[in-house]
Amino acid sequence: MISKSKINYIKSLRTKKARIEESSYIIEGDKLIKEYIMSGKVIRLLVAKSGFIESLTDEQRALIDDIETVNERGLERISSLSTPHNALAVVPITTVKTDPGTILEKLCAAIDCIQDPGNLGTIIRSAAWFGITDIICSPDSVDSYNPKVIQSAMGALMHVNVHYCRLETFLGEAVRKNVPVYGALLEGKPVYSMKLRNTGVILLGNESRGISNELLEFVTEKMAIPRFVSFRYGINSLNVSMAATVIFSEFARRRGSRQ
Numbered sequence: 594m595i596s597k598s599k600i601n602y603i604k605s606l607r608t609k610k611a612r613i614e615e616s617s618y619i620i621e622g623d624k625l626i627k628e629y630i631m632s633g634k635v636i637r638l639l640v641a642k643s644g645f646i647e648s649l650t651d652e653q654r655a656l657i658d659d660i661e662t663v664n665e666r667g668l669e670r671i672s673s674l675s676t677p678h679n680a681l682a683v684v685p686i687t688t689v690k691t692d693p694g695t696i697l698e699k700l701c702a703a704i705d706c707i708q709d710p711g712n713l714g715t716i717i718r719s720a721a722w723f724g725i726t727d728i729i730c731s732p733d734s735v736d737s738y739n740p741k742v743i744q745s746a747m748g749a750l751m752h753v754n755v756h757y758c759r760l761e762t763f764l765g766e767a768v769r770k771n772v773p774v775y776g777a778l779l780e781g782k783p784v785y786s787m788k789l790r791n792t793g794v795i796l797l798g799n800e801s802r803g804i805s806n807e808l809l810e811f812v813t814e815k816m817a818i819p820r821f822v823s824f825r826y827g828i829n830s831l832n833v834s835m836a837a838t839v840i841f842s843e844f845a846r847r848r849g850s851r852q
Contacts, residue, residue, distance in 0.1 A: 595640060595661045595671075603640070603671045603683060609736045616686045618738035622678040625748050629684065630656055632751055640671060641680035657682075673740045686738060691729075691756040693766045700792055700844060701727040703760055703774075705808055706799040707734045707833065714745020715834035716797070721749035723841040724848075729756045729763050729794075760796075764811035767794050776804055776812030777836055779829075783819040784840055789847050795840055800833055816840070 603619065605611040612618050617637060620626060623645060630636065630649070636657045639646070643662050654660070668677040702725055707713050713735050720728055735742060737755040746753075767774055773793040796812060798804035804812070818831060818839050831839070 595663055595667055599638070599640075599661065600671055603638075603681070606683065607673055607740060609739070612686065612736070612738050617683050618686055618743065619673070619681060619740055620684055620743055621672060621674060621681045621740075622744075623680055626680050626682050628748050629682070629751065634684065634751070636682045636684050638683040639680065640668070640682070642668070645679045674744075689754045689756060691758055693763055694770075696727045696729070696756075697767055697770055697772045697794070698792060699727065700725055700790075700795070700848075701729060702795045702797065702837065702841075703729045703763065704731065704734055704797050705760060705804055706731050706802075707797070709800055710735050710739045710741035711745045712800060712832070712834040713737060713739075714742040714747075714749075716837045717742070717746040717753050717755065718749040719834070719838040719841050721746075721752040723838075723845040725795075725841060726752065727754045727756065729758060729760065731760050732757050760808055761811070764794065764796070764808060768811055768813065773813050774811050775814045775816050775840075776809065777817070777840060778804065778812075778815050779817055781815035781817035784816045784843050785819070787814065787816055789844055791848055795837075795844070797833055797837055 606615065606617060606619050620629060630653045633656070638659045638661070639657045640661045640663055642664065646660060646662060668681060672681060702716070702720060704716065707730065717728060717737065737750065743750065764774055773790055774796055775793055776796045777798065796804060796808065818836055
């Protein structure tokens with residue numbers, strides 16, 4: 594039976610403060626944990642049903658520091674999900690160095706005050722799918738290790754570095770280096786007809802306010818996703834994570850055609 598202290602430790606990691614202090618976060622789900630192990634990453638604590646634990650090979654178990662066997666009730670006590678999976682794991686946070694010079698040599702995304710964890714998780718997942726390896730978030734954005742972000746990202750954090758810094762500083766460096774800053778705006782040019790480079794910053798705004806006025810001055814290319822319908826009411830924009838997916842896809846399509 595899992596101890597009360599371990600239960601309290603796992604529950605504490607639902608807060609950003611504890612995740613920072615412990616340099617750890619939680620992942621849940623059979624598939625996600627298996628993929629994490631198969632990628633060769635170390636797990637600090639695995640709490641799972643006996644069937645899941647028995648399915649692991651000796652090599653996979655060697656990557657796990659501590660294993661606790663629990664039943665359904667045990668998982669319900671520690672899971673943040675309404676319907677727990679068969680396994681939960683505590684894994685170390687990967688320290689990421691934020692080097693604007695290196696990041697700006699590739700295509701990256703910058704996010705201005707994204708607050709919904711589901712949106713950030715979906716953006717991370719889309720970035721991984723379309724080959725974007727770095728996302729720069731403003732400090733007031735939701736924590737990338739929030740459990741709901743992890744669930745939405747579905748393992749994509751293994752492939753995408755999420756940085757937090759003042760976007761004015763980062764975008765200012767992009768402008769100084771003559772790196773284009775593509776701002777996603779309602780009044781921009783249609784993304785499908787724009788000239789897109791293999792390097793640049795795709796700037797996405799807050800869910801309700803869009804890109805803040807302080808950052809608009811750094812935008813060198815205004816882009817928009819055109820509507821293909823004529824109605825005026827009911828839908829006046831796309832959800833930010835949906836817009837990010839469309840834009841990432843177009844950049845990837847152009848990159849593929851050039852290659």
